[in-house]
Amino acid sequence: MLSMPRELVKEKLLAFLKEDVGQADITSQLVIRQDALAQADVITKESGVVAGLEEAHILLEAMGLTGKSLVADGAAIKSGATLMHIEGNARDLLTAERTLLNIISRMSGIATKTRTLQDTASDANPSVKIVSTRKVSPGCLYFDKRAVMIGGGDSHRLHLDDLILIKDNHKALAGSIGEAVQRAKVGSFTKKIEVEVTSADEAIEAAEAGADILMFDNMSPSLIKAAVQLLERRGMRKRLVLEASGGIDETNISEFARSGVDILSLGSLTHSVKALDVSLEVRSPSRR
Numbered sequence: 226m227l228s229m230p231r232e233l234v235k236e237k238l239l240a241f242l243k244e245d246v247g248q249a250d251i252t253s254q255l256v257i258r259q260d261a262l263a264q265a266d267v268i269t270k271e272s273g274v275v276a277g278l279e280e281a282h283i284l285l286e287a288m289g290l291t292g293k294s295l296v297a298d299g300a301a302i303k304s305g306a307t308l309m310h311i312e313g314n315a316r317d318l319l320t321a322e323r324t325l326l327n328i329i330s331r332m333s334g335i336a337t338k339t340r341t342l343q344d345t346a347s348d349a350n351p352s353v354k355i356v357s358t359r360k361v362s363p364g365c366l367y368f369d370k371r372a373v374m375i376g377g378g379d380s381h382r383l384h385l386d387d388l389i390l391i392k393d394n395h396k397a398l399a400g401s402i403g404e405a406v407q408r409a410k411v412g413s414f415t416k417k418i419e420v421e422v423t424s425a426d427e428a429i430e431a432a433e434a435g436a437d438i439l440m441f442d443n444m445s446p447s448l449i450k451a452a453v454q455l456l457e458r459r460g461m462r463k464r465l466v467l468e469a470s471g472g473i474d475e476t477n478i479s480e481f482a483r484s485g486v487d488i489l490s491l492g493s494l495t496h497s498v499k500a501l502d503v504s505l506e507v508r509s510p511s512r513r
Contacts (some may be wrong), residue, residue: 263315277332332372333501339376349482360492406434425452443471453485
């Protein structure tokens, strides 16, 4: 599971909070007594897969609030379920509300979509894995990628330094796939080389040049299957990791899963996700 030092997660969450608050939560400061205490529940209005509770606890702790999760990240939840109890200073609770809900709702939406698509893909091919790309909202890389993993998916590279990925523009500027791969081999032996290909001929060229991973980009399942079969006939398939990318969604993921690849990468897991509808409801205001 993807992880980051707790202090770094806290810094990111407090930056989100600062962006939301501005100079001050003037409504809460004017309307609510400074010494007022409150208890609240985080409730889901949709069924799905919950994620972001660990991050929610880090934010609450930073605000001096206490939270108790009633479910764990990765759990399947029904509409109306209570995810968390929160208590503490009423002003601080309402100040943190939107940031807290944004994290839980976005991460849960990503986890829910990931679980649905992974289950569908696994029904067609138990060994295939879906992964997220770097198509994330700026500042949300860690949270989006972690949510995918909570939902049962995996991550493609997190950063540009994780993997040598030769794409169409790299090929164009290098002159050819073979030349691009040879230049890449000058780098560290610890980094695998992946090449984006758009035809069976390019797949063979990349494999012969020494690529470790082939990404079939925007190719139909039938064309991918033909390319995989050609690699098998040439005795190249077993040493390669094969990935399909581009245009994969819930309507065709089963076809792509049966095309013979190992990995299905979907930018839609994070770049156009529908957030899960969650809300915060105050239960009992009180005074010290």
